[in-house]
Amino acid sequence: MYRLAKTALYSLFGLLLVFIGFISYSVWQAQDDLSYFLNREADMRTKLELVQKELVQKERYYRLLRNNSVFLEKIVKRKLGYIRPDERVFRFE
Numbered sequence: 620m621y622r623l624a625k626t627a628l629y630s631l632f633g634l635l636l637v638f639i640g641f642i643s644y645s646v647w648q649a650q651d652d653l654s655y656f657l658n659r660e661a662d663m664r665t666k667l668e669l670v671q672k673e674l675v676q677k678e679r680y681y682r683l684l685r686n687n688s689v690f691l692e693k694i695v696k697r698k699l700g701y702i703r704p705d706e707r708v709f710r711f712e
Contacts, residue, residue: 683690695701702708 684694
C-alpha cells in the first residue's frame with residue numbers, strides 16, 4: 620500500500636513538473652511574440668510618420684501647382700522642357 624501511494628505521488632509530481640514546464644514554455648513564447656510585435660509596431664509607427672511627412676510635402680507641392688501660376692510655369696519648363704513662343708533657351712554643356 621505504501622509503495623502504491625509513493626508511486627502515485629511520484630506520478631503526480633512528474634505531471635506537475637511537466638505542466639510547469641509547459642506553462643513556462645508558453646509564457647516564454649508569449650513574451651517572445653510580444654517583443655516581436657512591439658518592435659514591429661515601432662517600425663510601422665516610424666514608417667507612418669515618414670509617410671505622413673511625405674504627404675504634407677506633396678500636398679504643399681500640389682497646392683502650389685494649383686494656386687501659383689509662376690510656380691506651375693517654372694515646373695513645366697524644367698520638367699517638360701516647354702518654352703513660350705517669344706522665349707529663347709540657351710543650353711551650355
